[in-house]
Amino acid sequence: MTPTKTTDLKAGPSSTDEFIKGLWRENPVFVQVLGMCPVLAVSNSAINALAMGLATAFVLIMSNILVSSLRNFIPKQVRIASYILIIATFVTMVDYAIQAISVDLHKNLGAFISLIVVNCLILSRAEAFASKNTIGKSALDALGMGLGFVFALFCLGAVREILGNGSIFGFMIFPESFQEWIIMILPAGGFFTLALWLFLFNNYKLKKAKA
Amino acid sequence: MKSESLWYIFINASLINNFVLAYFLGICPFLGVSGKMETATKMGAAVTFVMIISSVCAFGIHALLVAINAPFLQLISYIVVIAATVQLVEMVIKKMSPALFRSLGIFLPLITTNCAILAVALFQTAKGYSFFGSLAFAFGGGIGFTLALILMAGIREQLDFADVPKVVKGTVITLLVAGILSLTFMGFSGLGS
Numbered sequence: 362m363t364p365t366k367t368t369d370l371k372a373g374p375s376s377t378d379e380f381i382k383g384l385w386r387e388n389p390v391f392v393q394v395l396g397m398c399p400v401l402a403v404s405n406s407a408i409n410a411l412a413m414g415l416a417t418a419f420v421l422i423m424s425n426i427l428v429s430s431l432r433n434f435i436p437k438q439v440r441i442a443s444y445i446l447i448i449a450t451f452v453t454m455v456d457y458a459i460q461a462i463s464v465d466l467h468k469n470l471g472a473f474i475s476l477i478v479v480n481c482l483i484l485s486r487a488e489a490f491a492s493k494n495t496i497g498k499s500a501l502d503a504l505g506m507g508l509g510f511v512f513a514l515f516c517l518g519a520v521r522e523i524l525g526n527g528s529i530f531g532f533m534i535f536p537e538s539f540q541e542w543i544i545m546i547l548p549a550g551g552f553f554t555l556a557l558w559l560f561l562f563n564n565y566k567l568k569k570a571k572a
Numbered sequence: 573m574k575s576e577s578l579w580y581i582f583i584n585a586s587l588i589n590n591f592v593l594a595y596f597l598g599i600c601p602f603l604g605v606s607g608k609m610e611t612a613t614k615m616g617a618a619v620t621f622v623m624i625i626s627s628v629c630a631f632g633i634h635a636l637l638v639a640i641n642a643p644f645l646q647l648i649s650y651i652v653v654i655a656a657t658v659q660l661v662e663m664v665i666k667k668m669s670p671a672l673f674r675s676l677g678i679f680l681p682l683i684t685t686n687c688a689i690l691a692v693a694l695f696q697t698a699k700g701y702s703f704f705g706s707l708a709f710a711f712g713g714g715i716g717f718t719l720a721l722i723l724m725a726g727i728r729e730q731l732d733f734a735d736v737p738k739v740v741k742g743t744v745i746t747l748l749v750a751g752i753l754s755l756t757f758m759g760f761s762g763l764g765s
Contacts, residue, residue, distance in 0.1 A: 394743055397599040398687045442655060445684075449648045457644070472694045475647050479687040481600055547758065548594050552751030559744045567739055 376501050383505030389482045390513035391562045396482035399473050400514060401551040407530050409469050410518025411511065416459065416474060418507025420451045421483050425503035428491040435492075444487045445478065452477045482510065513558075520554050521545045578708040581701065585712030588761055591688050592720040593754040598688035602721060603746055612725035613718070614675060620714025622661060622683050623692050626654045627710035630693035631703055650693045658684045688717055723753060 389395045399417065404410040424447050428435075435443045456474045460467045467474070477483070486506055491499040522528060525545030527535040544550050591597045598619070605615045633649050662680045666673045673680075683689060692713050696706040727749050736745055 394603070395600075397603070398596050401596040401599060442652075445651055445655060446648065449651050453644060453647050456647070472691060472698065475694055476597075476687045476691060478647060478651055479685050479690050481685055484685060544755075547754075548596065549751045549754040549758070551596065552747050552754055556740075556744050556747035556751065559747065560740055563739050563744060 376498060379498055380501045380505040383502065383507070383509040384512065385509070387506075388509045388513060389506050390510060391558060393482075394559075395485060396480040396510065397555075399476065399480060400517065401548075401555060403470055403473050404514055404517040404521055404551060404554070405546045406522045406526070407515065407518040409466075410514040412459070412466055413470060413473065414507075414511030414514040416455045416470075417477055417480060417483070418504075418511055420448060420455055420477055421486060421507045421510070422500060422503040423451045424448045424483060425486055425491040425499045426496055428487045429494060429496045429499035432492050440492065441484075441488070444484060444492075448483055448487070449478050482506070516558060517551070517554050520557075521550055525550060576705070578704060581705055581708045582712040582715075583763060585709050586716035586719065587757065588763055590716040590720055590757050591691070591713050592717055593750070593757045595691070597691045598686050598717055601682065601686055602717075602724065602750070603743065606721055606724040606746075607728055609722065609725045609729060612721040616714070616718025616721045618680060619683055619686060619688065619717055620711070622654075622658055623689055623710045623714040623717075624707065625661065626650075626657050626689055627692050627696060627706050629653045629657060630696065631706050634697050646697070647694075650690060654689055654693070655684050688713065720753065724750065727753075 383389065387393060390397075390400055396417070399413055403413045424444070427447050428444055431443075431447075452475060455477070456467075459470070459474060486503060490502050494502070519529060522530075523534065524542045525547075527533055527539045527541050542550070545554065585591070589595060592599065592602050601615060601619070605611050630650055630653070633653060634646070637643055637646055637649065658680065662673075665680070692710050696709050699709075701709055724746075728746065731745065731749070740748070
């Protein structure tokens with residue numbers, strides 16, 4: 362009982378804060394730069410980005426809850442291997458669920474759903490947060506981080522789809538005469554768009570630090 | 573297409589569909605250890621090595637899983653085998669050549685979470701390559717990864733001497749360079765077709 366109490370006392374941030382921090386201050390993509398591979402690979406349209414973000418968030422939340430509830434039973438030496446097993450189980454579930462919901466979407470995302478297993482974001486939350494905190498807090502942390510990840514992926518996906526295809530969620534928003542920036546949906550566009558968002562974030566942070 | 577030659581698979585994996593610059597696989601080590609030429613070369617060699625070994629393992633596992641009719645175990649068994657392989661390789665290198673082990677340092681265990689390795693296993697299964705096709709694919713992927721890493725390290729070593737504005741220093745400028753490299757690699761797309 363005592364350790365839980367001390368962590369509660371010591372952990373100044375309230376539960377809302379655990380949730381909020383993932384959205385903005387410690388945003389997994391823009392601030393921590395974690396889990397880059399899926400971010401760049403599937404953000405070529407808003408719908409792909411959103412689906413990938415939600416799938417990752419689901420795996421993150423479930424694995425954080427399970428890791429947190431098992432944290433007193435998993436021996437220290439094999440903890441990383443156990444986390445990976447837990448994550449792989451949920452990813453397999455998500456993989457089959459997406460295949461059942463929409464075959465097209467599954468085809469678009471391809472192997473990247475399976476590759477959620479090696480998303481460093483999930484493993485880092487399991488190791489850095491869920492293995493040390495209560496179930497409730499871990500769930501909130503995962504929810505915040507997951508939503509932050511979805512938000513970041515959506516930012517990228519929307520920019521790339523609007524510029525590269527002239528549409529958002531498949532609806533055309535520009536007149537016929539709009540010349541698409543094909544480069545934006547190609548791999549190079551992913552690097553450029555992410556660089557742009559990180560640049561905006563850095564700019565904002567530097568200005569705030571000066572003020 | 574059954575007629576894909578080994579050479580074509582190799583060129584395809586290393587240049588045309590470069591793992592890092594076209595598929596965005598292994599971005600974390602690509603951004604993380606591309607600061608110095610020496611570490612980049614060693615990391616590339618280690619990844620290529622583990623890729624080939626895990627590709628062979630994945631080929632065996634896939635045959636076994638098809639035989640016992642349990643495809644849903646694919647992902648779990650791949651990741652477990654890769655983690656075990658990395659561990660095994662680490663132990664072997666430690667025993668055989670302590671000098672190499674020391675120079676690779678923390679890179680070896682980090683390879684487990686390199687998505688490029690798992691992707692080699694998944695893609696070769698999805699594309700249905702033969703045993704030698706898988707080997708060529710894994711070797712090509714590893715060479716492509718090493719090539720991208722070395723190119724990046726070379727550019728970043730030069731960047732250290734350049735006067736980069738504070739706001740784009742670090743990740744932003746690295747990503748911009750990666751984008752330009754990716755554009756360059758698109759020039760290979762007509763090759764081998």
